[in-house]
Amino acid sequence: DAGVIQSPRHEVTEMGQEVTLRCKPISGHDYLFWYRQTMMRGLELLIYFNNNVPIDDSGMPEDRFSAKMPNASFSTLKIQPSEPRDSAVYFCASSSGGRHPYEQYFGPGTRLTVT
């Protein structure tokens, strides 16, 4: 079975540019999570979806960040405009909420560098 797929794996962009991170959850999973990991702040939950509907976006840092889940097999996290402080590893994770909502399967992450 394919795990959670994220693209791109690495992204280097200049300040002010738009960045879009993509995620394909595990088929059949009805929860999708976006996390950000930095040395300074550790692992932070940004937003999560249940059945494609955003449930909690209180972790989204500011209006420059937006996330969508147009269908059960695809989600995007967009940063516009990007800033150097957005440099981090962004993880997408999915889980099958009905059985094990706490057992999240993480993707390999996207390492974002904003110069």
Place this chain on the structure above:
Amino acid sequence: AQKITQTQPGMFVQEKEAVTLDCTYDTSDQSYGLFWYKQPSSGEMIFLIYQGSYDEQNATEGRYSLNFQKARKSANLVISASQLGDSAMYFCAMRVPSSGTYKYIFGTGTRLKVLA
């Protein structure tokens, strides 16, 4: 405030010995979940173990066990018979109800190094 505290930034353990990674939590909710993740140097996060606040028995998964002490608000991870492949960052996390949904809170992690 809801919080997870991992006071050990780094730990060493000799191969084949047991090691305990500390985790304390703070919540006023009666119903919550605690779990541990492992992050090897390759970067992926791997779910290890879960403990519900109403579970009377400590959770175990193979060589991993969770020493749940509710009164002390601690959820320490015990790894028995350490292996070199256990070298990684370990994160303690909590899921708490919040306004009809859940919040997920992670600790800052403990880096474990297993010595041959």
